[in-house]
Amino acid sequence: MKALARSLFENNDVLFVARSLLGKTLWLQTETGLRAGIITETEAYAAQNDRACHAANGRRTARNEVMYGEAGRAYVYRCYGIHLLLNVVTAAVGKPEAVLIRALRPLGIEHNASVASGPGKLTKYLGISPQHNGIDLCDSPLWLSEGEEVPDEAVVFTPRIGVAYAGRDALLPYRCYIRGEKSVSRPLFPKYPLHI
DNA sequence: ACACAGATACTCT
């Protein structure tokens, strides 16, 4: 399946890209085989002004360096010491935005809808490793292709998960998922601690 | 159906 063109990721509206990735197919070819899934849940992280973003206030470190680079590359980082999380870098070079891929409907083993129903679970399902950090999703064994059309009526927007530390930005509706999907990590609207 | 704790390692102060 043909990889998506970089032009989609170069868009400077990260929420638009997050929504556009719903229904796309994510693939990873490893030594143990080819795995794929339909993206059913994403989150947008919007550069310097977004306090939930790793690049908030222009923070630039070894960890988040790829966010400042070319769109269409993978930003993989370790969370809670245990889980690897996969993002797609978006926007122009120097504008550190990314879309977190939060859930997949696995292809080939549809009976197990929950095997990739969360950002840490999907990287384990696909076989993502820290070495995938920075690789080009437009030309590598980790890539995106077309999948299913997702009409606007099927897209639900909610605040993002696990970013209460971001104050008012924790309330931004930057999470999107496909209504009715069994693989979504938290289909119902979550409870949010509201400290602004 | 929640609610909680524990795991675990890396990043940044």
Place this chain on the structure above:
DNA sequence: GAGTATCTGTGTC
């Protein structure tokens, strides 16, 4: 040293 874009198992209603 503190915090973390999470997941699982166990306990309670």
